[in-house]
Amino acid sequence: DADVTQTPRNRITKTGKRIMLECSQTKGHDRMYWYRQDPGLGLRLIYYSFDVKDINKGEISDGYSVSRQAQAKFSLSLESAIPNQTALYFCATSRGGQNNEQFFGPGTRLTVL
């Protein structure tokens, strides 16, 4: 079984709809992250969480919100989706401390029409 899972893997929605992307991990890591990937821009950090009570904005948090329901679960929400949020979304996890290595889920491809 995969260590970091994301659901759904693909989603098509319409402008203005609320969307939630979910991430679960079995690695026992405290830290979790949401990134979006756009062609030519690499990965950009949306939000990150160091534990259940700690949520932080990343580089591009506008239009997104997150919820850390448990150590193993970190959800990303688009309150009112817009077409320029069409992208590939990745969840990642890492241990705390000085080891910054991040482990990635398979990604969710989101299309906003």
Added chain:
Amino acid sequence: AQSVTQPDIHITVSEGASLELRCNYSYGATPYLFWYVQSPGQGLQLLLKYFSGDTLVQGIKGFEAEFKRSQSSFNLRKPSVHWSDAAGYFCAVGAKGGNNDMRFGAGTRLTVKP
């Protein structure tokens, strides 16, 4: 904040040829450096990382990278490319301590010719 530049958007090499992918970073201290590979339809897999010590780092799948502080570079190399190496390659820089913020380059897409 730290940043990463990958100057080459797309590189094509012949199978069996050598490969070097460039990565330049900007950071005020010694960074953590990473190379990830993304195969089509897949997430990112760590190839190798540099934290400290020996500046030549060996990774999986026959890849290596060299940290050069004077050039702010962390180029990825492979002596002989295989068709299965065709993928997207991302360099990333992380800040030591602090908020664990990692910044990724825009990526280099590698095509391998038979």
